[in-house]
Amino acid sequence: MSAAVQTQPAATMATAAARGASLRHALHAEWTKLRTVSGPAWLLLGAAALTIAVSAAAVGATHCPQNLTCPVDTTKLSLTGIQFGQAVVAILAVLAFCNEYSTGMIRVTLAAMPRRHAVLAAKAILIAGLVLVAGAVAVFGSVLAGHLILPGHGFTAARGFQPVWLSYGPTLRAACGSVLFLGLIALLSIGVSVIVRDSAVAIGTVLALLYLSPVVLAFIGNEHWQHRLERWTPTVAGLTIQDTIGLRNLAITPWAGLGVLALWAAAALLAGGLALRLRDA
Amino acid sequence: MTTSAISVPRPHAGLGDGSRGGSFGSLLRAEFVKFRSVRGWVIGMILAALLTIFLGVFAAANANIGCQINGGPPKSGKACLPSIPHGPGGEVVSDSFYFVRQPLTGNGSITVRVTALTGEHANLSSGRAQVGSAMVPGLAEWAKAGIIIKQSTRQGSAYAAMMVTGSNGVRMQYNYTGDTAGLPGDVLAAHPRWLRLTRSGDTITGYDSADGTHWTQVGTVQLTGLPSTVEVGMFATSPNYTVTQNSFGGNSNNSGPAQATGVFDHVSLTGGAPGGTWTGTAIGRGGRAGGRGPGGGPGSAPFTEAGGQFTLTGSGDIAPVTPGPGGPFPTVTIEQSLVGAFLGLIVIVVVAAMFFSTEYRRGLIRTTLAATPRRGAVLAAKAVVIGAVAFVTGVVAAVVSIAVGVPKEENQGQVVLTAPVLTEVRVIVGTAAMLALAAVFAVALGAILRRSAAAITIAVVIVVMPFLLTALNVVPAGVGDWLLRLTPAAGLAIEQSIPRYAQVTSVTSPVQGYYPLSPYAGFAVLCLWTAAALALALVMLRRRDA
Numbered sequence: 159m160s161a162a163v164q165t166q167p168a169a170t171m172a173t174a175a176a177r178g179a180s181l182r183h184a185l186h187a188e189w190t191k192l193r194t195v196s197g198p199a200w201l202l203l204g205a206a207a208l209t210i211a212v213s214a215a216a217v218g219a220t221h222c223p224q225n226l227t228c229p230v231d232t233t234k235l236s237l238t239g240i241q242f243g244q245a246v247v248a249i250l251a252v253l254a255f256c257n258e259y260s261t262g263m264i265r266v267t268l269a270a271m272p273r274r275h276a277v278l279a280a281k282a283i284l285i286a287g288l289v290l291v292a293g294a295v296a297v298f299g300s301v302l303a304g305h306l307i308l309p310g311h312g313f314t315a316a317r318g319f320q321p322v323w324l325s326y327g328p329t330l331r332a333a334c335g336s337v338l339f340l341g342l343i344a345l346l347s348i349g350v351s352v353i354v355r356d357s358a359v360a361i362g363t364v365l366a367l368l369y370l371s372p373v374v375l376a377f378i379g380n381e382h383w384q385h386r387l388e389r390w391t392p393t394v395a396g397l398t399i400q401d402t403i404g405l406r407n408l409a410i411t412p413w414a415g416l417g418v419l420a421l422w423a424a425a426a427l428l429a430g431g432l433a434l435r436l437r438d439a
Numbered sequence: 440m441t442t443s444a445i446s447v448p449r450p451h452a453g454l455g456d457g458s459r460g461g462s463f464g465s466l467l468r469a470e471f472v473k474f475r476s477v478r479g480w481v482i483g484m485i486l487a488a489l490l491t492i493f494l495g496v497f498a499a500a501n502a503n504i505g506c507q508i509n510g511g512p513p514k515s516g517k518a519c520l521p522s523i524p525h526g527p528g529g530e531v532v533s534d535s536f537y538f539v540r541q542p543l544t545g546n547g548s549i550t551v552r553v554t555a556l557t558g559e560h561a562n563l564s565s566g567r568a569q570v571g572s573a574m575v576p577g578l579a580e581w582a583k584a585g586i587i588i589k590q591s592t593r594q595g596s597a598y599a600a601m602m603v604t605g606s607n608g609v610r611m612q613y614n615y616t617g618d619t620a621g622l623p624g625d626v627l628a629a630h631p632r633w634l635r636l637t638r639s640g641d642t643i644t645g646y647d648s649a650d651g652t653h654w655t656q657v658g659t660v661q662l663t664g665l666p667s668t669v670e671v672g673m674f675a676t677s678p679n680y681t682v683t684q685n686s687f688g689g690n691s692n693n694s695g696p697a698q699a700t701g702v703f704d705h706v707s708l709t710g711g712a713p714g715g716t717w718t719g720t721a722i723g724r725g726g727r728a729g730g731r732g733p734g735g736g737p738g739s740a741p742f743t744e745a746g747g748q749f750t751l752t753g754s755g756d757i758a759p760v761t762p763g764p765g766g767p768f769p770t771v772t773i774e775q776s777l778v779g780a781f782l783g784l785i786v787i788v789v790v791a792a793m794f795f796s797t798e799y800r801r802g803l804i805r806t807t808l809a810a811t812p813r814r815g816a817v818l819a820a821k822a823v824v825i826g827a828v829a830f831v832t833g834v835v836a837a838v839v840s841i842a843v844g845v846p847k848e849e850n851q852g853q854v855v856l857t858a859p860v861l862t863e864v865r866v867i868v869g870t871a872a873m874l875a876l877a878a879v880f881a882v883a884l885g886a887i888l889r890r891s892a893a894a895i896t897i898a899v900v901i902v903v904m905p906f907l908l909t910a911l912n913v914v915p916a917g918v919g920d921w922l923l924r925l926t927p928a929a930g931l932a933i934e935q936s937i938p939r940y941a942q943v944t945s946v947t948s949p950v951q952g953y954y955p956l957s958p959y960a961g962f963a964v965l966c967l968w969t970a971a972a973l974a975l976a977l978v979m980l981r982r983r984d985a
Contacts, residue, residue: 216913219915238913260800358789358793361892362899365895369785369899370494376907380501
């Protein structure tokens, strides 16, 4: 409390340079925190490994027999693992804030860096950056698995299947979009965790956001609600970025779908920033 | 150190009891007090029930269907609800066929020779059924023609029948759900099939023969309460012709109306009124299918007799109605009102994981273990308390979801496939038990990992993802089946209310409630996972310092 009072004059004097310096310091501090515990590194590794493993398993289990037509989006199939990887990313992002709340570290952090939005920004930038790196590895591994395995399972160019490789425009878009998708999931999770503060409740909320909309979509019969869910829920809309066939039938275009997820993430971060500012830690 | 601790309690019985942690009952009480004194957890469980109900009712209330009957004005909702026959077992059935019949009083038998079974179906080549265009030749797998003894011409009344089928040989079927195989192979003029049904009191016995002299008994069935006068005769019918793309996902299929034509001769009836005449009747919508066929349009007679040879054409089915597209009308199962259980699962798993992991965070675990050094008992007490609370929450949520959701679905014009009361009880209790097991699974994971976030994620993802990957056809059908056999998601099978009937071609997606394992087998898989997690938790809890 006293720390917060003392910072008032400093805040009024803040110049752009000071602001930049405080973010830089916050980034440095957060980076030290992240790299000195083993959890985040394992989670990043786990996210990439799980994504690649599930993608490779999905690709390996799919065959297209010679005499049948297979309405399969080979790119989307190769990126199946993202649906699991996102859960690990969510854990990583949720723990970034919630661990500080559960250990009381947050009070030290905010005493050292009273600019709360800088703390949030620094965490968001760092976590999202690391997730993007891990996501790039995961997506590359998944695409590579599809590229190597699928032609041997009947998905050949001779039968009209586009190669699952980054030289093919839609696959490149799906791959880059999937990396961004993971980054946005991380930001969404950070926003939720700042609002909720308890890691269990935060991860529950994030999992409900990620996995519930596809379940409801599978059950609901009403076309209007199907359309709405496909357009406006974070994962169903966001994962349209992976579609490369049947784009005309999508409820939302791929990039717009990813944009919807970005809106969710922005809204969560904004609400989180507000909550962080208004509440005592 | 330890030896002295064991030897001390002898003289001080009261103290000794305390140091051993008292009975399991008091341990349970202690854990329950912990649970109910944290307001957030109690609210969490109430929230779990409310969210489950809300989501289930929301999904049920948004399944409105529209229809247009015989070119009339478009309708929607309950006005579209067709009259639905229920079989003797209470299940929703289809009972539409063409029936050439006469009454039979008392005991008797009917014998026929079937020389041909042919069919036509709507043209599906362009991906969907072309209504009104010419039908093309082709026989649905379960097209059927044969002889039947039926309580009355009322749809849904009791029956027993011997029949030849599209590609499943001779069958004896009775009361919609019963099905016994007879002679294999298709029926052709070169190798016709002889069929016989005899009635003796309430007992009907079916025979088949390849030559009319050597008869084999296929089956015998008791139709209790059969009146003395029943309807007996020949029938023909065909369910929708369905093309399933087995290449990928079991779910992509087209179906269109179809009709079957059976040719009978050597018809003989014993026990009936002498010189009785045959009357042709369409039971339900059992006449010709809507399309125009090379054999004549809807106008031509579905039944001809010439020189002792009978030719019957009919469409529909005599079978239980199964969920999913391809049936005679839009249907839902009672478990489709329980979609909210996925949301309830997440909330319950969150509370359950916190129930253990919070003790680690606050250091309460050291107090707990000092009070009760038997760590296994502590784990068991926590599992029992959270399991019981989750179970009660689940029962309340499931009962209300079905009680509110099912009438809503009927108001929307959906035919709800009712199940026997005991099955409904199994669905409700099973859903609650599944939630309880998931909660115990999460407690065990929480004890193993000591990290609630990871425990919650694993417990949720391992149930939800196999379901999603299979339901949305992300993975091929075969792989999806194995996922639903081996992962804890197998436990969802306990919600299946309509059994899979071999004699009905149906879409088998988990969204329709179909799982590769039977309800109890699937539930047992979830039990095994939970037991394994508890065992591992016990080992870890004993080995590690708190």
